[in-house]
Amino acid sequence: SASYPANTVDQALHLLQTVFGYPAFRSQQGQIVEHVVHGGDALVLMPTGGGKSLCYQIPALIRHGVGIVVSPLIALMQDQVDALAEVGVRAAFLNSTQSFDEILAVEKKMREGELDLVYIAPERLLTQRCLELLEIVDIALFAIDEAHCVSQWGHDFRPEYIRLSILHERFPQVPRIALTATADQQTRDEIIHRLQLENALQFVSSFDRPNIRYQIVEKANGRKQLLDFIQAQHAGDAGIVYCLSRKKVEETADFLNENGITSLPYHAGMDMTERSRNQARFLREDGIVMCATIAFGMGIDKPDVRFVAHLDLPKSVEGYYQETGRAGRDGASANAWMAYGLQDVVQQRRMIDESEANDTYKRVQGAKLDAMLSLCETLNCRRVQLLDYFGQPSEPCGNCDTCLSPPTSFDGTIAAQKILSTIYRVDQRFAAGHIVDVLRGIDTERVQQWRHEQLSTYGIGSDKSEAEWRAILRQLIALGLIAVDYENYSALKLTEASRAVLRGETKVQLRQYKKAEKAVKHKRQS
């Protein structure tokens, strides 16, 4: 193979400054570039906005041949190529949006060695035609962007990604660099295993985003709380509001618009033109709030998103981290705000339970949800918990809700026993609403119908409000002390673990309920 000047570092720095116009490499960029230039495989874990692109763009310019970038983000390829053209890098792309003539033209340039970088959609790359083309051109490297798409457990799973191991089999001499912003150990292991990157050097950047303030509040009336939050802290700012369903996306956008906040919907059920129009407006105009499902955001590079809000619980910490990571990419302070309640836990558990997937998949999803719930219920610093999930120990941050106003905990054993025995006494046949009514001694039609006013637990919880009981119930479900039977009208049931609590053998420490306060307007730190 070809030899390279000993001073790769100088050469790389020179390109960084003269082509891209940046004075210095950030974090591990320099080492990654050097490693790949010398033909090594790499796995790069860097948060969104960390600067992954340069890690393969510069080596592609230094090494002989064309750099092939595999990316699922077809919608962004044109922009990426245009941006490179602006600084004089010869780039092109191959995907399903092009005409045959356009494809022929790119292929010709590749054969003639006139391109530095070509972005290719995975399904295109895997065609016989494309693989044969790659056999006859000089390839500088393969960059596999959004590499977490190989993970079957993640929400961005793309079946074609699994077949990318073919790159190693057919082109063993070509270095490969896989890049992702998702960094939990399981995804990391899957990328290494499925892409045969066992010999790759791993570059793990810090996942901390110190300018993002994490806040998770008790959900009372989510939309109204969201409005208060935006009005108090983000008037006129650009932001993203994530909702679980398309319907809720539409309703939330309407609600914000009615209240004077310019908001647009974005979800997979809308037609393509409207979706891209909304996305373009969000990117171009100031102060638009995008209400979206998780279909929105991958690869979106808008630096001044000042807040990301969740009106529904994400399925995993990876999802939460990626979505909140779209805030504050310019480094200025930003908020990640979420409203979370009993219904979220019930709904997410139900979605896992009712899915058609096999038991292993359900178990993995259940464990991911548990980690997300424990982030919501934690009495510790949110950031410590979040970084810990990605295998990075840290100290309390001083810039999250639990650091700024520490939650109090209380011995919830007796409250738990009251709930559990009520569930038991109504034969584990009733849902949360009725259980709370019985505890609080409310005289409803259903109570009368079933004569539940005669139960010994009727009214034993009249000292607490409905919201407080729901918060306790939510935590007990999150802790696995109560199960929800979705096949029977979401009836609450006891679990193995709850018996120990009822017998007084296990104590339960719970987070003290905090009444939703009106958000206080305070100046952003700079």
Ligand code: ADP
């Ligand atoms: P990622 O793909 O990791 O989300 P990008 O590669 O899109 O991140 O880079 C994010 C932003 O940071 C871009 O605007 C990019 O130009 C900028 N950037 C990357 N590396 C550097 C650097 N060494 N110095 C200054 N800016 C950089």
Ligand code: ZN
């Ligand atoms: Zn903190």
